[in-house]
Amino acid sequence: MRKDEKDSNKKLTFAIFLPQRNLPAPGFKPAALVLGMGAVCVWGFYKLGQGIREQNELAREKMWSRIHLIPLLQAEEDRDLARRHMADQAREKQLTGDNFKVYNSDRYVRPTYAVTPGNTTK
Amino acid sequence: MAARKPIFNQQVLVDTTPLPDSVPKVKEVGATSAPLLSASFFIGARCRPYNDDYMQCKTENPGKGEFECLKEGRRVTRCAASVVDDINKHCLDEFRKHWQCLDNNNHQLWQCRKDEWKLNKCVFDNLKLEKTIPEAQGIPVHLRSKQIYAHYPALRDPGQAPFKKAVDAPGAEAPAS
Numbered sequence: 001m002r003k004d005e006k007d008s009n010k011k012l013t014f015a016i017f018l019p020q021r022n023l024p025a026p027g028f029k030p031a032a033l034v035l036g037m038g039a040v041c042v043w044g045f046y047k048l049g050q051g052i053r054e055q056n057e058l059a060r061e062k063m064w065s066r067i068h069l070i071p072l073l074q075a076e077e078d079r080d081l082a083r084r085h086m087a088d089q090a091r092e093k094q095l096t097g098d099n100f101k102v103y104n105s106d107r108y109v110r111p112t113y114a115v116t117p118g119n120t121t122k
Numbered sequence: 123m124a125a126r127k128p129i130f131n132q133q134v135l136v137d138t139t140p141l142p143d144s145v146p147k148v149k150e151v152g153a154t155s156a157p158l159l160s161a162s163f164f165i166g167a168r169c170r171p172y173n174d175d176y177m178q179c180k181t182e183n184p185g186k187g188e189f190e191c192l193k194e195g196r197r198v199t200r201c202a203a204s205v206v207d208d209i210n211k212h213c214l215d216e217f218r219k220h221w222q223c224l225d226n227n228n229h230q231l232w233q234c235r236k237d238e239w240k241l242n243k244c245v246f247d248n249l250k251l252e253k254t255i256p257e258a259q260g261i262p263v264h265l266r267s268k269q270i271y272a273h274y275p276a277l278r279d280p281g282q283a284p285f286k287k288a289v290d291a292p293g294a295e296a297p298a299s
Contacts, residue, residue, distance in 0.1 A: 054270050057263035058232055061255050065231075068166030069158055071173040072202045074180070075195030076150055078188045079141070085188070087139035107185030114137070 081110065148196045151203050156221040159229055160238075161206055163253035164245055169201035205251070213244035232269045 028036075085108065089099055103109055141147070153161070166173070176198045179191040209217050220237040227233035242264075245251050255262050 051270055061231060061263055064255055065159055065162035068162045071176045071198045075176060075198045078195055082188050082192060083141045084137050086142055087137055108188050
């Protein structure tokens with residue numbers, strides 16, 4: 001390259017600014033972020049599973065406590081219904097002399113209307 | 123119009139006629155929901171045969187069980203009343219603490235494990251009745267020393283031993299007194 005040619009070239013060159021500087025990106029790498037998110041999600045689902053299992057067990061406990069109580073409560077209610085029914089039948093017999101068979105079956109039907117006695121005996 | 127006063131109250135609606143004398147008398151249990159919930163597993167432990175008899179009778183007499191099963195019903199009531207009486211006799215303080223805790227905590231059993239363990243221990247020592255949950259998965263939930271949903275993680279008094287069969291979760295030992 002001759003001296004004069006170099007000089008003419010020098011006149012034409014201008015500063016080329018390269019935006020790519022090969023510096024490390026700030027913050028975490030995307031792979032690390034994805035992995036971290038995955039870890040948090042796995043941990044969360046693990047805790048969720050634990051909670052659901054414990055809730056199932058608590059529900060089982062609640063159900064069994066109720067299962068143990070139902071006969072007691074039902075027996076009390078049945079005795080009350082039988083008492084009212086027998087009182088109704090006795091009252092009807094006293095008033096009309098006979099018990100009119102309302103339904104064509106032997107099933108006990110819980111009365112829709114309550115006939116109240118004129119005077120309470122309590 | 124409507125000069126007549128509307129009469130609709132419990133005093134008139136209650137039919138107080140007692141059962142006829144042919145039916146033996148039985149005193150109702152008369153406990154409210156919280157004591158019943160607190161005592162339910164002990165009732166179940168002692169009265170399971172009577173309860174099953176009664177439910178079987180109800181199943182075999184559809185539509186007539188109210189009258190056919192009065193005898194079984196009386197047995198159920200007497201047995202449950204005996205359990206409640208025994209608990210009242212031997213473990214009154216623990217029982218009261220537990221059901222009052224239940225009343226104060228929306229009947230959530232897991233909030234009251236500390237009182238429940240005391241009650242269970244007392245009942246087991248005196249009445250030989252044990253709370254068991256059938257078909258429980260893993261450690262039965264009432265024996266776990268860590269209750270995820272409880273408001274307070276401190277489930278035991280300092281130095282209080284857990285109920286006999288409780289299995290400690292790792293790192294959940296009771297602090298020394």
